[in-house]
Amino acid sequence: DIQMTQSPSSLSASVGDRVTITCRASQTISSYLNWYQQKPGKAPKLLIYAASSLQSGVPSRFSGSGSGTDFTLTISSLQPEDFATYYCQQSYSTAMYTFGQGTKLEIK
Amino acid sequence: EVQLVETGGGLIQPGGSLRLSCAASGLTVSSNYMSWVRQAPGKGLEWVSVIYSGGNTYYADSVKGRFTISRDNSKNTLYLQMNSLRAEDTAVYYCARLLSSGSPYYCYYMDVWGKGTTVTVSS
Numbered sequence: 001d002i003q004m005t006q007s008p009s010s011l012s013a014s015v016g017d018r019v020t021i022t023c024r025a026s027q028t029i030s031s032y033l034n035w036y037q038q039k040p041g042k043a044p045k046l047l048i049y050a051a052s053s054l055q056s057g058v059p060s061r062f063s064g065s066g067s068g069t070d071f072t073l074t075i076s077s078l079q080p081e082d083f084a085t086y087y088c089q090q091s092y093s094t095a096m097y098t099f100g101q102g103t104k105l106e107i108k
Numbered sequence: 109e110v111q112l113v114e115t116g117g118g119l120i121q122p123g124g125s126l127r128l129s130c131a132a133s134g135l136t137v138s139s140n141y142m143s144w145v146r147q148a149p150g151k152g153l154e155w156v157s158v159i160y161s162g163g164n165t166y167y168a169d170s171v172k173g174r175f176t177i178s179r180d181n182s183k184n185t186l187y188l189q190m191n192s193l194r195a196e197d198t199a200v201y202y203c204a205r206l207l208s209s210g211s212p213y214y215c216y217y218m219d220v221w222g223k224g225t226t227v228t229v230s231s
Contacts, residue, residue, distance in 0.1 A: 001169075031215065032215045032216075033215075034218070036218070038153070042223075044202070044221055046217055046219050049217035049219075050217070051215075053209060085152075089153075089155075091206075091215055091216040094166075097143065097206075099145075102153070
């Protein structure tokens with residue numbers, strides 16, 4: 001089974017900061033990597049798919065990069081509405097769509 | 109507008125059964141890849157199951173042999189039959205559509221989610 005590990009598990013940052021979240025796969029997954037944002041009490045929202053493609057309607061301050069086993073989600077300039085939990089998910093194995101454990105982004 | 113609405117959650121005793129429903133509008137369940145994802149209280153997202161348009165189904169190891177994903181084409185509804193429920197199955201259950209990015213990767217991602225239904229397994 002493919003395991004997904006995110007780092008850090010939590011992060012404190014200020015409005016306007018540049019933030020990077022990392023996701024590592026236990027085996028190579030090419031570019032089969034998606035990122036989601038979840039706010040408390042809400043369903044997850046798709047941000048990035050196929051490692052670097054921005055979902056329609058998502059602000060351009062969000063970007064994704066990486067391939068193989070190492071991936072990053074970058075928020076170029078944090079906005080108040082970006083404080084949430086972020087999850088990566090692999091879709092290389094279409095028999096098991098594993099999520100990372102999540103990264104909670106909090107206000108400093 | 110594409111919408112997914114989950115129902116069927118509730119309080120159930122350990123060992124019991126429950127069937128969750130996910131009613132779709134704006135999309136055809138049978139033509140799409142559909143999935144269930146759950147989130148235990150205070151925990152992260154856990155993928156549970158997927159059903160492909162051709163009918164193939166897959167499950168997380170944690171629910172294999174106990175949960176069954178299915179669909180009713182006439183009702184445009186996705187289901188999750190949950191048997192032999194355990195305390196650790198307590199979670200909010202979401203249904204989601206899986207869409208493909210197309211060439212060259214055909215990367216599948218969950219672009220539409222329901223709001224979730226809460227399942228509590230407790231005596």
